[in-house]
Amino acid sequence: MSVLPFPSFLDDVKEKGVKKAVFELVDESVERLTAGMNIQDIREALRGEAASRKPNPRLQPHADGFWLHMRPSYFHADMTGLYPTFRLGWLSTYFVFFETITGMLLMIWYTPSPLVAYQNMVDIVTRVPMGQLVRDLHRLGAEAMVLIVALHMVRTFFTGSYKKPRQFTWFTGLILLLITGFLSFSGYLLPWDQLALWAVTIGASMIEATPPAVVGENLNLLVRGGPDIGANGLLRFYLLHVLLLPALLFVFTGVHYYKVIIHGHSLPPRKENIGEDTAKRVPLDKRVYFIPDILTSEMMWVAVTTLILVVLCIWFYDAPLEHHADPQITPLGTTAPWYFLWLQGALKLGDKVFWGLIFPGILLGILAVWPYLDLTPSRRYADRRIVITLFLILISFTTYLSYMGLAEFGVNTSADAEILFEMTFPPAHNHMGKILPVPYSQLVPGMYTTAQIAAEEHGEDIGAALDAFNQDVDTRVVAETGTGELTTTEAIVAAELTVDHLSTSSLNFAPIPADAPELHHAMELFYQKFLTEKASNELLNPWGGVVITQHQEGLKRIDVIVSWDEVVIENGFPVLDENGEPIPVLDANGNPIRRSNITHLFIHEDGGYFSL
Amino acid sequence: MLIPNIENRITLGIVAFVTTMVLLGWAAINEGGRMVALEDTFHARAIEQGASLFAANCTRCHGEDGRGRENFGPALNSPYFFGHDFFPEITDQITRLTTEQVALTAERIRPSVAADRATEIDARLAEIETRINELNAERNPQLQAAIDKGYNPQSPIRLNSVGWGGTLHAYVYTTLEHGRPASISYWPNGPMVAWSQTAGGPLRSDQLVDIADYILNWDKGDNWTLEDLFAVRQFPKVPCDPSNPLSCGIAPAGEPPVGSDVNAALTAIAALTGDAARGDQLYHGQVRSGTDNALPCAACHQAEVNGVGPMTAGTWTRAESLHDGDPALAGYTPEFYLVEAILLPGNYVVPNFSNAMQAGLGDLMTPQDLADIVAYLKTQTQ
Known part of the structure; x- marks a missing residue:
């Protein structure tokens, strides 16, 4: 006999045999854990049968259990x-x-x-x-x-x-x-x-x-x-x-x-x-x-x-997961x-x-x-x-x-800054600058320009168009510097582009290689940015350039250039003439004043942007 | 009810649960490869970030291509920085010969050295010198373009030159973090400043890691070429002691120093009269030596005995007795002992002390300074 005031498990084994005693122990444990339903009750419930004993054991967990007391029975x-x-x-x-x-x-x-x-x-x-x-x-x-x-x-x-x-x-x-x-x-x-x-x-x-x-x-x-x-x-x-x-x-x-x-x-x-x-008055x-x-x-x-x-x-x-938080760099187009x-x-x-x-x-x-x-x-x-x-x-x-x-609505940034940002911004909100998804192998070192895309749109010969473009960038006087020297787009851009890392100090744009279709696509998107109403009003005779250089093993540097003739801007918006055209700003000699804006980014071959 | 039949609900639930578990298992199997790939991606992003930070902050002194800028900052994109030796066998041989040369020279100077051993040593020293010259003649002309810009072919590994025991990444990070405050004494256009916000600079620690990742991406491993070495515009300088212009490669302002030849120094001071009072002041750094240096003797040798150096008091008593006739000092005179202890401190280390005394003190004093200090020490009897 047990020393306990009730029969022990061993007493049960002696009396009923191991199999029955263990089953009863398990059955009893299940009933305790479910606060009222034993194994047979659960089996019946899951089979969709009616409960075989009364009072209905399926109401018991709602009355006695913690979790289901919060749910109606x-x-x-x-x-x-x-x-x-x-x-x-x-x-x-x-x-x-x-x-x-x-x-x-x-x-x-x-x-x-x-x-x-x-x-x-x-x-x-x-x-x-x-x-x-x-x-x-x-x-x-x-x-x-x-x-x-x-x-x-x-x-x-x-x-x-x-x-x-x-x-x-x-x-x-x-x-x-x-x-x-x-x-x-x-x-x-x-x-x-x-x-x-x-x-x-x-x-x-x-x-x-x-x-x-x-x-x-x-x-x-x-x-x-x-x-x-x-x-x-x-x-x-x-x-x-x-x-x-x-x-x-x-x-x-x-x-x-x-x-x-x-x-x-x-x-x-x-x-x-x-x-x-419906709490208490649900018909049977x-x-x-x-x-x-x-x-x-x-x-x-x-x-x-x-x-x-x-x-x-x-x-x-x-x-x-974007770049590390930086209180000093406010990304354009931040949203809640x-x-x-x-x-x-x-x-x-x-x-x-x-x-x-x-x-x-x-x-x-x-x-x-x-x-x-x-x-x-x-x-x-x-x-x-x-x-x-x-x-x-x-x-x-x-x-x-x-x-x-949304960021697109109602924020006024200058068109050139906006275009550069849209070409180069780091992955954010599952979007990224248009250059980033170009596969690393298609970022062929060289200098490329949206003038090529413009020539393609007009069905011109690309080689001749680029020659003329290079010539124009190199020689056409676009403004006079304060000291009386005449200056060209080439000089303006080269001065802004930190040319130390370029093997050549002069700009010479070449056709986009045929085996770089994604780069070509990015240049097309670049070109299309100049066609928006905002860009065409703020940027006169614009072109975009992309300069790709091999910077390190597995790391390329991409300089992105926007170049345009300055127009008259008041209160952040361009002034239009009676034909709805922007008005160019001219220097003392009547030359348009050329402006450029340049930014750069680095892309590593394992950066994985094009696989995102 | 969306699915009226309880069996169908249970079946759908179980199928969904099992499918979820299978998918999680499938994802777990692929985790290893995914994690490696993603880690590469984040490392690549760090390099890109580092490149932008370097372009914005570092190129003024280290150059757009990391090859340095003359008199502004050293090359980081260089075989020297990454510790690539183009002639490792020659470097190794010269190092071993030099070690032997130093040991033999120290032995040769001792008064106790026997005559036939002295002859043997002289012959070996001559042989070593010839061999070193041969090896240098074989190697150095091939590196001449770099040597002209300050490259030391016998010290081809940056981390060894500066005695850094950690990794190159840690070396770069530490340098970025704290800068090199003392480098103002050997870079004419200003020192390497501290870049970390913790040290008062502008950059966060994660940005410093990015820059270090970018700099280390210049490593070409075994593929460095001599062209890379010759493309360097400015080699790093080994940090020097601003109080000792010689160590910074600057000729001292004062008279020529006494050097490290003990016998020559003894001859020189024999012709001079030592001033014990000035020697006292020199010893305690209160006046500057003839070569315009402050001598650090009293930093370790103090009035009382301490763990660093023997006490000043009683120096002459101990010298006169040659440390109670220590056999290692057989044949020494007390003056020889004193002068050797100052000029070549490693030759004899007093029992129970370690070889901690600064070498090269002979470059910081003139013969007259030495005479004065010896005169002062002779007053230290006990």
């Missing part, structure tokens, strides 16, 4: 289809856990310090097995989560599910949307690359606009940890990202879920009246039990969504993350305080209290035409603002 059959929920709520929850798990894996390799953060990222993608995949999953999951949560809110609005009694559920959902946005945004800074630094700088600058100035300045200091984002700012964003915001997210997720239990799921608009809920024939139907459905969604994410990240998506583009667009409309703070504040405020304002008694679409129209207008407006937030 049965759903209304009318909301288990794809419509009306599109499973967006469950997917949002899925992403909370997906992001937490992938995020914790990334935390192992990450230190929030500007000294090492970027190198950590490089190590994650180059030295940690599966590191790039986990990072891609985390990043893609974050973008997807913002999208899914936002769509969840849009769906809830369209079906009127925010109405009584679910007003507060809507409110917590809005908070969750905000937290999701800020979580994604705070994660943006952590790689400490150019994309991170500048996207976050733009976002944080809105905080600075908070009136009065003393509040804005101090809020800004509080978030950035200094006048600019540095070591303190990175640490603060990190702590927001991994501690504060996730903690808030879990708290509000709990509240949100509890409200679903209290009020039940909302049904399609025509099947439920205002003030009713309409009940779909969580175990097994909803549970298997949700697990299926989890498995399929994970598969989709893994497929996307293995073959189609790599999280961007796409889900904050509407704010960046709004800022271009005018006053920073109004469009950056008051406008989004009013918008979010209205959304937050909307269920308490909209007291119309019907959830049916037909009865809510005005509200739905207003909401569609709001979505259109936000989309339009997002479009205005």
Whole structure:
């Protein structure tokens, strides 16, 4: 006999034999772990059979277990289809856990310090097995989560599910949307690359606009940890990202879920009246039990969504990692993350305080209290035409603002600087300068010009055209220097082009080699940049040049030249004559004044731009 | 429900799960190659970044092509910088001959050396000198264009010249990080400044790594050619001691120094009268020597005994007794012992001390300075 007050396992073995005793032990353990379902119960549930014992063991985990106490034990059959929920709520929850798990894996390799953060990222993608995949999953999951949560809110609005009694559920959902946005945004800074630094700088600058100035300045200091984002700012964003915001997210997720239990799921608009809920009044024939139907459905969604994410990240998506953050180099065309583009667009409309703070504040405020304002008694679409129209207008407006937030819209840079940038900019937002994707082997050392492309367009002989072009660049007097000396384009360009690294000190443009079609294509794109309305108004008689030199073993230097005749410019815009043509600026001798702008970049044969 | 049949839901879920696991396994199998390729890509990007930074910050002194600029900065794109010796056998032979030469010269100078051994040594020294000249004659004309610009064919490896024990990458990084504050004494157009933000410069540490990666990309390994060596516009200078102009290749301002020949020095000071008071001041660095140097004697030899050098007090007592008749000093006179200890400190090391005394002090003092110091030391009895 056992010394215990109840029979021990050994007593069971003696009494029932090993096989039966072990089975009973396992069965009992399973029942404890599932808070009520033994192996037979699980088997029956997964087979789609009815429960064979009473009381129904499938309700037990909802009553006694921790995890399922947050889920209703049965759903209304009318909301288990794809419509009306599109499973967006469950997917949002899925992403909370997906992001937490992938995020914790990334935390192992990450230190929030500007000294090492970027190198950590490089190590994650180059030295940690599966590191790039986990990072891609985390990043893609974050973008997807913002999208899914936002769509969840849009769906809830369209079906009127925010109405009584679910007003507060809507409110917590809005908070969750905000937290999701800020979580994604705070994660943006952590790689400490150019994309991170500048996207976050733009976002944080809105905080600075908070009136009065003393509040804005101090809020800004509080978030950035200094006048600019540095070591303190990175640490603060990190702590927001991994501690504060996730903690808030879990708290509000709990509240949100509890409200679903209290009020039940909302049904399609025509099947439920205002003030009713499905929590306790689901007819017996309409009940779909969580175990097994909803549970298997949700697990299926989890498995399929994970598969989709893994497929996307293995073959189609790599999280961007640009150059190391550099507070001194502002890339042209910096934008906020796409889900904050509407704010960046709004800022271009005018006053920073109004469009950056008051406008989004009013918008979010209205959304937050909307269920308490909209007291119309019907959830049916037909009865809510005005509200739905207003909401569609709001979505259109936000989309339009997002479009205005794009770098292309409304930023005025000189045409030559813009063209040089578009030819040479480093990979950013999955785009890069037109020269970079040219395969290394096709970057044949030599000097090439868009004049060749112009000759091809006009069907001229390329050799003769280039001879004439070289002659013109070399000899035609284009301006007089201050000292009375006459000068040519050649002299201007050669003086700006640091010619030490060139074996020859004079410009001599040659035809693009026939076996370099990608280089030819890049030169065509270069040429087309001069044809835009902006470029043709600002740059008179322009040409572009590309000078390729072998700089080191496996490293080529590419100088990119834009040369043009100066035109009259007032307030940043060219002055046009009555024919709509730009007006050239002439020197004392009546010669046009030639200008040039030159930049250079280096391309290594292993740089891998053309394989991106 | 999107899929009404529970079996189909379970099947789809399991298929998706298994497919995910297979895909993850497939990705894991390919990770090794992917990581290597991506690491190459990031290294390439670092080189590109380094090239831009070098073009913006370094070319003024080191040249667009890294081959240096005369009197501004040394070549980095050079076989010397990467330690490529075009005549390794000759360098090796001369090094071994020189080592033997130094040892024999030290032995030859001792009063205790026997007459027939002295004759043997003289013959061997003559032989070594001839052989060294032969080897130099075989090698140096082939390197003449570089030697004319300051290349030392017997010291063809930069890291050895400066006594750097780490990697070249670390050497470049450290130089970028801290600069070379003392190099102002041998570069007429200014020193190598510190570039790192930690040392007050403009660049971040990751940028310094990029520049170092770029500089090391000039390495041609075994493919360096003499043309590369001759294309160098300016060779690096070996760091020197600004207080000793000779070590910087600048002729000293004062009188000619006494040198390192002990017997000649003894003869020279025998004709002079030593001034013990001035010797005291010289010894303690309070006046400058005839060659315009401050002597560092008292840095190690102090009033009390310490771990670095024997104490000053009692020097003459110990010299007179020849360290209680140490057999290694057989045949020495006390004066010979003192002068040898100053001019060739490694020849005899006092028991319980290490061979830490600075060599070449004879280049920092005139015969009169030596006479004064000897006179001063003779007052140090105990």
